[in-house]
Amino acid sequence: MLQDRIASLVFVVLGIVVMIESARLSLDNIHNPGPGFVPFFLGLFMVILSFLSLMAPDKKVRAEAFWNNWQRGKSTFFIFAGMLVYLVLLKMMGFYLDTLCCLIYLIKLSGGRSFKRSILISIPTMIVIYIIFGRLLIIPFPRGILGI
């Protein structure tokens, strides 16, 4: 299966990168290992195991590749895109406002029937979150440019 081979290659590259970075940290020797010693060998084992996986791919991998089902891939793409936008805007919008928008978005994406319903569920939820975590447990969530 192609995706299995790609995954193995990615791990080979990861292993090599780890080995290079570890060598920069100083390996010293087995009698007095340096900070890079253990990660270097972990990287080496990763490369060896990845080659083994490349040569004998797992036959139990799910038959369908990522890119075969666009409908499924579409919803996953939108979820991750939403999370990325959430992270980027978190400092600017503040936790409560940004998370409210994220919640509305996720509820709609998860099959919530209308934006109105998503909003009606999200607002009380965020109020409860504010009371429990913001006021009772006093967790200092970031406030955005609006001070919310």
Added chain:
Amino acid sequence: MDILQGMLHGFGVAFTPANLLACFFGVLIGTAVGVLPGIGPSGSIALLLPLTFSMDATSAVIMLAGIYYGTMYGGSTTSILINVPGEAQSVITCIDGFQMASQGRAGPALGISAFGSFIAGTIGVIGLMVLAPPLARFALEFGPAEIFSLVLLAFALVGYLASGSMVKALMMAILGLLFASVGMEIITAVPRFTFGNVNLQSGIGLVPLIMGLFGVSEVILSLEETGPEVEINAKKYAPRFWELFPTRKDWKDSFWPITRGSLIGFLIGILPGGSGIVASFSSYAIEKKISRHPEKFGQGTIEGVAGPESANNAAAQGAFIPLLTLGIPGGSAIALILGALRIHGVIPGPLLIKEHPEVFWGVVASMYIGNFFLLILNLPLIGMWVRLLNIPKYLLYPMIVLFCIIGAYSVDNNLFDVGLLFFFGFLGYVLKRLNFELAPLILGFILGPILESSAKQALIMSGGRLDIFVSSPIATVLLSLSGLVILTAVVSTLRRSKAMEALKREMEASMDKE
């Protein structure tokens, strides 16, 4: 402190209002998590971990342990009523459990599942109580070389017992070890793999890693299943309360499967990588093999429910032995409980019973109490659990993500951890879609620092000589066992692939003839 004294002390700790509440809350959540397909014990423990920051160590572990063994009870409800396993370890219960429900015998199936789980859980706790103290005393003989060898054996077993490819399981273990090496190196304090990011100097946090890998990725995988939401008709076979009690014949048929399942499950639970899934499947296979009527398995035989359900509960208790006595977690959920103990400043291991007897004996005693709570929760309240199954996806999953975000942020009040949460969510999603198991990754992450520090300490003690790893009989035996496990796995893989090749050639030959 002998066992009796310890248990009396433990009950004294467990019967405080705070700990009783923690235990009840834990098993309640555990049952709910077990009933609901999608989120497992690891995800729910990760979600509730931040709640335990304001508790003391004993209450925290009592609650988290309650979640863990509580899921073993809850998982059978959906397996029996709607042929959908609530948890992976209840998959095998679907086979005969649902058949019993279709024959109008859902009540005895649920009843024997609950009673069997209670008996097995009790046997498991007794085993934990009896075996843990002498094992802890034995483990006091362990030095760095022995600890290193033991952790290597744990990795070898995790790879051997992996349900998928052993190579992939070991790759995940190494990935976990690599994640664990991010941050300041233990001895020299040199920053490793931080790439100049000051947030990574103290390493990757356990909470964002776990929540991302198990919480966020699981939600995304579940949301990927597109299609209209189907209302689950769990009420179809749901029995009335008086129908839950097994008959005398049911008890007679279930007695030995429950006994065997308890012992098998407990022994498998002790092994790193030995999960409830392995225990329940092993029990089913054994019951079918030794039964006088193996043809009845799959048709609704009560032995096919009693054995596996007992095994997975006993395994849950057995898993606490390596955790509490050696500090070695056997699976991802147990690794999280280890993480919780560390966050509270309690280091599980051979000295736990001596230095924190209230934690050890309190948790053991709470397991007795928890098992009683679970019996009460799972029998009379079946109707309530059935209603839980109809919580819409669009409510449940966004809330899980929301709690993951709050949980990840609240550990250090650091937005970077939220970024890590989503990174591991994405990584967990990709790895699961590529059929990589995540439990070895968690084990690698948790055990990585122990492996590295014990190796380095051993080398410092021996002045750099490698023979320290074979100088003690314990270390030599453990290393030999690791080698044996790896060799066995390699040989059985080669035999399996040769058998597959031979079968393939046979099939091609017979197709050519046709």
